[in-house]
Amino acid sequence: MNIEVRLCPKEQSFILHNLYPLYLHDIAEIWGIHPNRYGVFEKGDVPTLSEQSKLLDVWWEQPSVLFPYLITVDDVAAGFALVSTPPQVPSANIQYYLSDFFVLRTYRRQGVARRAAELVFDQFQGAWELQTNPTERNMSTQIFWRKTLNTYTGGKYSELDGVHPEKGEMLVFRFTNK
Template sequence: MNVELQLCGIGDKFIINNIYPLYLYDLSEIWERDTNRYGVFEDDDTRTLAEQIQVFDVWWEHPGVLFPYLIKVDDLPAGLIFVATPPYTPCPSYIDYYLNEFFLMRKYRGKGIGEIAMRQLLDMMPGRWELQTNPTARNERAIKFYRKTLHACTNGEYTEELGRHPEQGEMLVFRF
C-alpha cells in the first residue's frame, strides 16, 4: 500500500470537491447538524453542491498561505488535509501551521494511513502546529486518533487542553 500526501493544484480541485461532502456527512454525526432544506450540509440556503464548493476557492487563491492536500492510497483519493497559516487561523500567531481539516474515508481508517499522512505532512512542514477538534464523546474516535498519532509522530511532545474557537465554541486543542 502506497500512501502519498499531495498538494492539490487547481487542476485537481474537483477531486477535493467530490470528497468534501463525504467529510461533511461524517461531521454531521459529531456536530449533530442537519442538512439545509435542499439536502446540503450548510447553515444557509445553498441549493447545490456546485454552489457549496465555491467557498473552497479560497484554498487555491492563496498559495504559500493555504495548503489543500489530497491523501492518496495506491494513487486513489482517500482523504484530505487542509493546512492554514496566519492570518487564516483561529488561534494566536505563535503557531506556524493550523490543521484546519483532516479527513480519511472510512475504508482507509484503522490501517495506519492517517498516521503515515500526518508524518508526511509534518516532515514537509516542520514548525509549531495547532489543531482543534470537538471535545465531546461523539468525537471519541477522532480524539483517540489524534492522541495516538500525535504521540507517535512527535514522540509524545504535544499538549492538549480545552480552548475556545471563535466560531465553533469549546474545542479540544492540540499543540505540537
C-alpha cells in the first residue's frame, strides 16, 4: 500500500471538495451536528453542496499561509489534511495548526491515517498544535492522536484542555518536531 501526502493544487481542488461533505457527515455524530434544512452539514442556509464547496476555496487563496494536502493510497484519494500557519492559528506560539484531518472509512484501521499524519508533520518543522472534540463520543479519535503523537514524538507532546474560538471546548495536543 503506497500512502502519499501532497499539496493539492487548485486544479485538483475538486477532489477535496468531493471529500469534504463526507468528512462533515463523519464529524456530525461526534459534535452532535444536524444538517440544515437543505440536508447540508453546514452552518446557516447553505442550500447545496456546490455552495458549500465554495467555502473551501479559501485554502487555495493564501498559498503561503494555508496548505491543503491530499492523502492518497495507491494513487486513489483517501483523505485530506488542512494545515494553517499564522495568523490563521488559534493559539499563540504555534507555527503549524492541523485544522482538519480526514481519512475515508475504507482506509481506516490499516495504518493509513497514522502514516499520513506523520507525512503531514514532516512537511514543516516547528511548533505544532491540533485540537479535537474532548467528549466520550470522540474517544477513538483521542486514542488515535495519543498513540500517533506518542510514536511520532517519542512521547514528547502535551495534552491539555482548551477552547477554540469557534468550536468551543477542545482537547489540545501540542508538540515540536524540530
